[in-house]
Amino acid sequence: MLKEVFATRYITPLREGxxxxxxxxADDLGTYVxxxxxxxxxxxxxxxxVVCGxxxxxxxxxxxxxxxIGLDPVLGLGEPDPEVQExxxxxxxLNLGMDFLSRAVGFDPLAHEVSPAEAGRVVWFDALVNNVDRSWRxxxxxxxxxxxxxxxHGATMIWHHHWPGAAVSAAKPYDARDHALAPFGPDIGAAAAxxxxxxxxxxxxxxxxEIPGEWLADEPGFETADALRRAYAEPLLARAAVIHERVVTEEDK
Structure with missing residues (x-):
């Protein structure tokens, strides 16, 4: 299970997302996104x-x-920005927190070199979870x-927004032509192996x-949280064996 902490101070919105x-x-003295x-x-x-992380x-x-991260809504009463307050x-x-990576900078393909092996691992992983939000943009x-x-990784596993069509959606190819690491010659085959x-x-x-049960409650078509957990696992298990064969790259044009 994930460690649970409680928010003690809201510092600032991150408007890039x-x-x-x-x-x-938080009350453990940590700083989180x-x-x-x-x-x-x-x-x-x-x-x-949670699943992708x-x-x-x-x-x-x-x-x-x-x-x-446990959040008391009273924390928003002093916020001057109405959007943040709401x-x-x-x-x-219960909300989600990610460790704040201090002194990290955004990836720039012109400034940072990535090996074909590492690029391949990232592209393969993104294909597995169907990440549509790792483009050069x-x-x-x-x-x-x-x-x-x-x-x-919020824009992954898009099939969980429509479970009746999950099997069909999860069987589709993954288009990596706009992937941010496409220029680095990702070795997807080696990553898959x-x-x-x-x-x-x-x-x-x-x-x-690791998914908190309360985030799985009341999902139409599922009687228990564990049944929904299995529904998350099944497409990933099926994709893992074959998705490297269904990655569309510039070479496929």
Whole structure:
């Protein structure tokens, strides 16, 4: 289970993200980028962040550590920005926090070199979770002390927005032509050979067990949280074995 902390101070909004995440301090003295249940796609965005973050970490990809953050809506009463105030008021309860990576800078393909091996691992992972938000326009990667970190996985596993069509959606190819790491010659085949065997049912059970139960409650078509956890695992298990064969690159034009 994810560590749970409680927000003690809202520092500032991070307006680079469409869902208006915020920088907060918590009672463990940590500083976190907080994503809110009351924003955008709500709890499904947070579920996607948990699944992708937990899975990436188990595949030895660099992602910020995750915690759940309890939020008292009263924290928003003193906020001068009405949009932020409304977001805090509507997000009482359990939210998601990511370790704030101090002194990290946004990934710039002109300033940072990435090896074909590392690029291949990232592209393969993004294909696995169907990440549609890692383009050259919006890389969602940071560089810290010369190392590449992956952030913002809310726009992944789009099939969980329509479970009846999940199997069909999850079987589709992954278009990597606009991927931010496409120019670095990603070795997707080598990445698949290394990573695909690691994505087992047991591993996915561990990953989905980290999703807080209250974010899975009342999902139409599912009687229990564990049934919904299995629904998250199944498409990933199926994609892991074959997705490298369905990645569309510039060479396929």
């Amino acid at each position: 469409g869902s208006l995440p915020g920088l907060v301090e 907080m994503k809110f249940t009351g924003a955008g796609q709500g709890r499904k965005t947070l579920v996607a962040e 937990a899975l990436a970490r188990r595949l030895s990809l660099r992602v910020p550590g995750l915690v759940t 977001l805090l008021k509507s997000s009482g309860g 919006n890389p969602n990667m940071l560089v810290r002390r010369g190392e590449l970190w992956l952030i913002d 290394e990573l695909a065997p690691l994505v087992t049912r047991e591993l996915l059970d561990e990953v989905t067990a």
